[in-house]
Amino acid sequence: MMTVYxxxxxxxxxxxxxxxxxxxxxxxxxxxxMPEAAYYYIASGAENEWTWRNNTTAFNHFxxxxxxxxxxxxxxxxxNFMGLDLQTPVMISPIACHGIAHQDAEVATAxxxxxxxxxxxxxxxxxxxxxxxxxxxxDSPRFFQLYLSKDWKFNEMIxxxxxxxxxxxxxxxxxxxxxxxxxxxxxxxxxxxxxxxFFTRYLGGAGEGxxxxxxxxxxxxxxxxxxxxxxxxxxxxPVFVKGVMSAEDAYLALxxxxxxxxxxxxxxxxxxxxPATIDMxxxxxxxxxxxxxxxxxxxxxxxxxVFKALALGADLVGIGRPYLYGLALGGPKGVASVxxxxxxxxxxxxxxxxxxxxxxxxxxxxxxxxxxxxxxxxNTDPSVRKAYPITQxxxxxxxxxxxxxGASAH
Ligand SMILES: Cc1cc2nc3c(=O)[nH]c(=O)nc-3n(C[C@H](O)[C@H](O)[C@H](O)COP(=O)(O)O)c2cc1C
Numbered sequence: 547m548m549t550v551y552x553x554x555x556x557x558x559x560x561x562x563x564x565x566x567x568x569x570x571x572x573x574x575x576x577x578x579x580m581p582e583a584a585y586y587y588i589a590s591g592a593e594n595e596w597t598w599r600n601n602t603t604a605f606n607h608f609x610x611x612x613x614x615x616x617x618x619x620x621x622x623x624x625x626n627f628m629g630l631d632l633q634t635p636v637m638i639s640p641i642a643c644h645g646i647a648h649q650d651a652e653v654a655t656a657x658x659x660x661x662x663x664x665x666x667x668x669x670x671x672x673x674x675x676x677x678x679x680x681x682x683x684x685d686s687p688r689f690f691q692l693y694l695s696k697d698w699k700f701n702e703m704i705x706x707x708x709x710x711x712x713x714x715x716x717x718x719x720x721x722x723x724x725x726x727x728x729x730x731x732x733x734x735x736x737x738x739x740x741x742x743x744f745f746t747r748y749l750g751g752a753g754e755g756x757x758x759x760x761x762x763x764x765x766x767x768x769x770x771x772x773x774x775x776x777x778x779x780x781x782x783x784p785v786f787v788k789g790v791m792s793a794e795d796a797y798l799a800l801x802x803x804x805x806x807x808x809x810x811x812x813x814x815x816x817x818x819x820x821p822a823t824i825d826m827x828x829x830x831x832x833x834x835x836x837x838x839x840x841x842x843x844x845x846x847x848x849x850x851x852v853f854k855a856l857a858l859g860a861d862l863v864g865i866g867r868p869y870l871y872g873l874a875l876g877g878p879k880g881v882a883s884v885x886x887x888x889x890x891x892x893x894x895x896x897x898x899x900x901x902x903x904x905x906x907x908x909x910x911x912x913x914x915x916x917x918x919x920x921x922x923x924x925n926t927d928p929s930v931r932k933a934y935p936i937t938q939x940x941x942x943x944x945x946x947x948x949x950x951x952g953a954s955a956h
Contacts, residue, residue: 549579550649552645552649552739552740553739555581555584555646555739555740556579556580556581557645557646557647557648557649557740558579558647558648558649558873558874558875558877559648559649559650559877560648560874560875560876560877560880561654561876561877561878561879561880562876562877562879562880563876563879563880563882563883564872564875564876564879564880564883564884566883566884566887568847568848568887568891569847569848569865569868569871569872569884569887569888570847571928572868572871572872572875572884573589573867573868573871574929575871575875576871576874576875579874579875580646580647580874582734583734583735583736584646584647584736584739586730586731586733586734586736587646587728587730587731587734587736587758588641588646588647588867588870588871589730589867590728590729590730590731590815591726591728591813591814591815591818592726592727592728592814592815592816592817592818593726593727593729593818593819594818594819595814595818596814596818596819597811597814597817597818597819597820597821597822598813598814598815598818598845599814600814600821600822600845601811601813601814601822601823601824601844601845602822602845602846602847602851603822604821604822604824604825604845605822605824605845605848605850605851605854607822607824607825607914607915607916607917608824608854608858608912608913608914609912609913609914609915610850610853610854610857610895610899610910610911610912611899611910611911611912611913612898612899613898613899613900613910613911614898614900615900616899616900616901616902617900618897618900618901618902619897620902621893621896621897621901621902621903622902622903622904623635623889623892623893623896623904624663624904625861625862625904627665627839627861627862628714628715628784628806628839630665630687630714632663632664632665632687632862633662633663633664633889634662634663634664634885634888634889634892635852635856635860635861635862635863635892635904636662636664636846636852636862636863636864636865636885636888636889636892637659637664637665637666637667637841637862637863637864637865638655638659638664638665638666638667638864638865638869638881638885639667639810639843639864639865639866640667640668640669640670640691640717640719640788641669641866641867641869641870642669642670642671642672642738642742642761643669643671643672643673643738643739643740643742644672644673644674644870644873645673645674645739645740646738646739646740646870646874647870647871647873647874648873648874648877650674650877650878651672651673651674651740652668652669652672652673652674652678652679653674653678653679653682654873654877654878654881655869655873655878655881656668656679656682656683656686656688657682657683657878657881658869658872658873658877658878658879658880658881658882658885659683659686659688659881659882659885660683660684660686661878661879661881661882662881662882662885662886662889664885665687665688665689665862666679666683666686666687666688666689667688667689667690667691667717667864668688668689668690668691668713669691669693670690670691670692670693670704670742670744671693671738671742671744671745671761672742672743672744673740673741673742673743674743675707675743675747676690676707676708676711676713676743677707677711679711680711680712680713687714688712688713688714689713689714689715689716689717689786690708690713690715690716690717691716691717691718691719691788692704692705692716692717692718692719692777693719693722693765694718694719694765694766694769694773694777695764695765695766696764696765696766697764698776700744700748701777701780702780703744703747703748704744705777705780705781706780706781707744708781708783709781709782709783713783714783714784715783715784715785715786715805715806716777716781716783716784716785716786717786717788717808717841718769718773718774718777718785718786718787718788719788719789719812720769720787720788720789720790720795721788721789721791721810721811721812721816722762722765722789722812722815722816723762723765723766723767723768723769724762724767725758725759725762725815725816726812726815726816726817726818727818728758728815731757731758735757736757736758737757737758738757738758738761742761745761770802771798771801771802771803772802774787774799774802774803774804775802775803778803778805784805784806785803785804785805785806786804786805786806786807786808786839786841787799787802787804787806787807787808788808788810788841789808789810789811789812790807790808790809790810790830791809791810791811791820791821791823791826791830792826792829792830793829793830793832793833796830796833796834797833800834800837800838804838805838805839806838806839806840806841807830807834807838807839807840807841808840808841808842808843808864809823809826809827809830809840809841809842809843809860810823810841810842810843810844810864811823811844812844813843813844813845813866813867814844814845822844822845823842823843823844823845824842824845824851824854824855824858825916827840827842827855827858827859827860828858828859828914830859831858831859831860832859834859839861839862840859840860840861841860841861841862841863841864842855842859842860842862842863842864843863843864843865843866844866846863846864846865846868846888847868848888848891849888849889849890849891849892849893849894849895850891850892850895851863852888852891852892853892853895853896853899853907853910854912856904856907856908857907857908857910857912858912865884865885865888868884868888869881869884869885871884872884899911
């Protein structure tokens with residue numbers, strides 16, 4: 547393990563399993579391997595970050611009723627999504643510029659997703675080419691996220707390359723028509739440190755070293771039904787509309803021929819004080835009424851969060867920041883570790899609610915008591931744990947063990 551540098555920017559080249567008690571721990575650890583501006587670009591949200599915080603805390607508005615006599619064991623998290631066989635309902639949501647976290651960027655993430663049997667999504671702002679990612683990921687399923695450009699020649703180049711590289715679907719992002727007001731980026735003057743493949747392919751050198759605001763300026767601010775139809779036509783792939791937070795937008799998306807919906811608020815990076823995604827999921831799911839699949843993301847940090855989103859109508863549940871931290875700390879294996887951690891927690895909840903399959907989770911008993919609930923860390927979390935008192939009475943005695951019998955002798 548060493549740090550490699552891209553034009554002075556440190557990148558991890560790790561590939562190791564991560565030991566963790568929960569995925570939240572990685573947010574602090576990642577600071578050890580990532581420059582401050584890069585960390586804040588990833589970690590931050592818009593304005594006061596109210597939505598960013600509430601995305602996670604609002605999961606507590608919903609409670610899971612345990613079921614003790616479900617008479618099941620060995621729950622399975624395997625699922626089939628649009629004909630794709632997956633080992634987990636946890637998916638990799640699109641994130642720009644994975645080179646910020648790892649030398650092998652999206653190639654490493656795709657390998658991690660493959661190892662965990664999860665769906666991978668590549669961003670328009672990926673460092674590595676869709677062809678490189680496809681070559682590494684082989685037949686492992688992958689989607690592509692499109693930021694629609696004002697320049698349709700650029701859109702066409704992208705969509706044709708994506709289709710040719712065997713991607714199975716498009717997530718058209720409609721909630722980031724401009725960048726949210728992200729103060730951390732302004733304070734650190736963040737620019738993408740590693741070139742983004744589609745921009746260098748199309749713009750040559752002009753695609754390098756752009757700020758987040760510059761990147762967004764080239765993307766279309768006006769997106770309507772005709773665009774969705776045109777994208778479907780060019781790509782010949784199912785198109786999901788990413789950024790639906792209301793029944794009205796869900797109806798508009800479906801009326802425009804969308805093949806799926808992504809309920810997300812972009813991880814709290816766009817409209818601050820937007821509702822938490824989990825609070826809007828029931829409304830959107832009711833509007834969609836099973837006509838198309840639903841992907842959900844934003845704020846997911848627990849297997850129980852995955853469980854709640856599935857119970858309230860999602861078919862897959864995306865994660866963003868946690869896997870990027872996993873990528874920086876452990877490369878492909880680190881990404882897989884993050885997915886497996888959430889999956890392990892999910893299996894526990896499934897067992898304790900009598901859900902043998904992902905489909906069973908749809909019938910789980912979820913209550914809605916929308917009190918404001920802090921999502922405080924547990925008392926055993928290192929961030930709140932005080933130094934443990936040392937007294938004469940609470941100290942262990944040195945023990946010698948009789949290896950043959952296993953009996954201990956004081
Ligand atoms: C650093 C970062 C970059 C992102 N880049 C993109 C992107 O290129 N395209 C996109 O549609 N969403 C992007 N998103 C949003 C994610 O797809 C996803 O909606 C969000 O991260 C989910 O929230 P979470 O990070 O709390 O899990 C980005 C999010 C982060 C944190």
